[in-house]
Amino acid sequence: MSVDLPPLREVIARYGLNASKALGQNFLLDQQLLARIARIPGDLQDAEVFEVGPGPGGLTRALLQAGARVTAVERDRRCIPALAELGEAFPGQLRVIEDDALELDTTRLFDGKPHIVSNLPYNIGTALLVRWLSADWLPWWQSLTLMFQKEVADRIVAGTDDDAYGRLAVLAQWRSTAKLAMPVHRSAFTPPPKVMSAVVHITPLAAPVQVDFLTLERLTAAAFGQRRKMLRQSVKGLSGALAALEAVGIDATRRAETLSVADFTATAGAMTA
């Protein structure tokens, strides 16, 4: 849809949206880049999208222009009038909620399963991701398209051969496919952050193994908490972990980083069997 909108810099100036470091505000203003991010989840015509931290609304515009129905949660009250103005240009397509995304109950917000698309505030990005990965057995979302610091993105998509492989990779990949969709240079942001960024695209596997998420979280926290130690040392304080390793035939003298995602799910499964 082609709608005439004021340049984002003008919106920022008009509503006095000076970037706040405490709120992790690094805005994206390049509409072409934003349109590319909005294309990552696929065709969004009439799709439900959940966005955390719309700020002045750059990514929100791109999502609305792609035909999505967007529910956006923003903690910074200064952004709300700018977003209300944006909503007027796309009647019936934008719902803005002023709240802290960490406090918001998303269970009753959507009719179907939304795509979650966000340029996340870096300070809460990992916490939100782990929550979205853990919420239910069958996720309440269709896909996640999320901007992270490049170093965090690498940890999410890492395979066993990568230095970045660890707890986050296992939690992201045990029932999903996680891919690096797009690197984003620090100069694309206003103000530019110190580090590079990347967009990660996560989609649920069609037929994942069933595992208790909390058990998997505890197992990976213990195993990677002391990643250079043998498993028999690192997980010995975790009830049932050593017996589970033996039950699934994993040698406890191995280190956590040598176990595949499937090894972790099998062990967590044996711990709760």
Ligand SMILES: C[S@@+](CC[C@H](N)C(=O)[O-])C[C@H]1O[C@@H](n2cnc3c(N)ncnc32)[C@H](O)[C@@H]1O
């Ligand atoms: C990295 S900026 C992204 C802004 C905009 N989406 C863009 O791409 O230019 C992160 C946004 O998240 C908002 N934010 C920070 N903490 C939040 C929280 N706990 N809940 C909701 N929004 C939050 C900030 O105010 C900011 O607008």
